[in-house]
Amino acid sequence: MAKDAAFAALRELLGPKGLIEGEDRAPLLKEWRGRWTGAPSIVVAPGSVAETARVVALCAEHGVAITPQGGNTGLVGGQIPTNGEVLLTLRRLNRIREVSPLDYSMTADAGVTLLDAQKAADAADRLFPLSIGSEGSCQIGGVVSTNAGGVNVLRYGNARDLVLGLEVVLPNGEIWNGLKRLRKDNTGYDLKQLFIGGEGTLGVVTGAALKLFPRPRERTTVFAAVPSPAKALALLSRAQDESGGAVTSFELMSRAILTLVFKNIPETRDPLSAPHPWYVLAEFSSGEAGRLAPMVERVLGDALAAGEIVDAAIAASDRQAADFWRLRHSMAAAMLPEGAQAKFDVSVPVASVPAFLDDADAGVEACCPGARVVAFGHMGDGNIHYDVLAPEGGGAAFKSAAVGAAIERAVYDAIDRLQGSISAEHGVGLARREDIARRKQPAEIAMMRAVKKALDPKGIMNPGKML
Ligand SMILES: Cc1cc2nc3c(=O)[nH]c(=O)nc-3n(C[C@H](O)[C@H](O)[C@H](O)COP(=O)(O)OP(=O)(O)OC[C@H]3O[C@@H](n4cnc5c(N)ncnc54)[C@H](O)[C@@H]3O)c2cc1C
DSSP states (O other): HHHHHHHHHHHHHHHHGBBOOGGGGGGGGGGSSOBOOSSOOOEEEOOOOOHHHHHHHHHHTTOOEEEEEESSHHHHHHHOOOOOOOEEEETTOOEEEEEEETEEEHHHEEEEBBBHHHHHHHHEEEEEEOOOTTTTTTTTTHHTTTTOOTTHHHHHHOOHHHHHEEEEEEESEEEEEEOOOOSOOOOOOHOOOOOOOOOTOOOOOEEEEOOOOOOOSEEEEEEEEESOOOHHHHHHHHHHHTTTTTEEEEEOOOHHHHHHHHSSSSOOOSSSSOSSSSEEEEEESSSSTTSHHHHHHHHHHHHHHHTTSSEEEEEESSSHHHHHHHHHHHHHHHHHHGGGGEEEEEEOOOHHHHHHHHHHHHHHHSSSSTEEEEEEEEEETEEEEEEEEEEEOOTTTSHHHHHHHHHHHHHHHHHHHOOSSBSSSSTTTTTTTHHHHHHHHHHHHHHHHHHHHOOOOOOSTTSSSOO
């Protein structure tokens, strides 16, 4: 069989160092929440770009499929070899190749963790601004391949905006060195963009040249209670205007999700003295020390007078700021013990977030009376994590396929009315594959298929994911 021959050839090529076996293998074959489990396969860990290219060439020769994997923190199952594909982990490609402070750039192997990339930039007195809850585990190749967003998109953009160049092993095993660190290059199609957000379906990213920024000298973190999402939107606009664009993060959260954090995550507590229906966690940053505190106080005073906030706490120390952020970063974990839930990661134009929440809430209530909606996320980017839980004390009907489908329709219809996206930052993978096939324009799906066929005619790169 082609697969047995390929596996034998891979074993010979890589030797024990390049294979992951025994108990180290099981965690790589399973999605961290247990939603998807990989079929038995071989797990390979090449130690260099050249070795990665040989692995891909060998798989292409035998017509054997590959699933690339970074930190295995993805939320849509793209990194799991559900059909027994060769699982290719980038974990041994973990070198920062170069940090160039004058260029404001850094070149890193795909297997460097996001946290290590941030630290390398920091050591050179620069900032790599991409920041997400999984940054200790997820890898540069993974954040590039999912076009990760996170909490600083408002100011710095998502992964797509932070990549200057890529090195990719193409599906035939050829290495494309696109690591030029240019800010301007109008010499035809911007090919790297195909692999950014490509979810491993077009090739294996082995290295990336990344944009760096001046390191902020001062940060101020605010936890504010707001009467409604509409008031939060007004606060965002005021904060951006009055601070001259110093807002780095602007996260919205409902009381419902905060209550679950206090219930399910140890040592968390409410920064404010009384409960409120909605909250904003906002961070401001500046390259100039001493400027932020009076300016943020002025913004909050004006917002209070205008009825946009009802209470607020400004972090008095880095420790307190970290405590505020811990509330936000614990939200995914706080949902885990809560049983069946329908989860959505959606986006609409920023100004349409309040309308989306009203519209979706009404649709969900109509098809599942009493269902509990938990909404939070990156309001500054128009990106809301919208999760629906069973009504208090009664979950049987909620678990039925018909109710699940009705809830999904209610949320997606609200998204369509506001010209939004059904997957804002987590991607498509296995979870949203059928949804995009139904929701994208036929011309879009046709173009995506044409690109896939042109680059991967044998269909060996992460088949069954995204398309
Ligand atoms: C607690 C938590 C918080 C999160 N917060 C956010 C958030 O705020 N914003 C956000 O966008 N995401 C978030 N995520 C999702 C996840 O962390 C990101 O999608 C991350 O970018 C995935 O990186 P990874 O290295 O773990 O990739 P993996 O999960 O291993 O893979 C993800 C996809 O990329 C492909 N891939 C991985 N590496 C490569 C490579 N080198 N070449 C080609 N394809 C590759 C895989 O095949 C798969 O399709 C969060 C996840 C968790 C667990």
